[in-house]
Amino acid sequence: MIIDEKLGNDYIIGCECDDFFIVKRLSPSVECPHCGKTELPSAMLTQWTLGHDVAVRVREVSGGAVS
Numbered sequence: 001m002i003i004d005e006k007l008g009n010d011y012i013i014g015c016e017c018d019d020f021f022i023v024k025r026l027s028p029s030v031e032c033p034h035c036g037k038t039e040l041p042s043a044m045l046t047q048w049t050l051g052h053d054v055a056v057r058v059r060e061v062s063g064g065a066v067s
C-alpha cells in the first residue's frame, strides 16, 4: 500500500488490490475498504516523502539557513 497523492489534508492511498481510496487523517493504521489489508501510515509517509517531497525539503533547508 502506498500514498499515491496528497490533496491538502487528504491522502489518496493505492492498494495492492488496485483499489484507491481517500483517508482524511492518517490514523495509527490505514485499512483498505476493498480487501481489508492494513498498513502503517508512517512507513507510507516516509516512502512518499522520499519520492515526492524533495522540493519541500529543499525549501525547509533554505529557510533554516536564512533564520
Ligand SMILES: [Zn+2]
Pocket: 015, 016, 017, 018, 019, 032, 033, 034, 035, 036, 037
Ligand atoms: Zn486493497
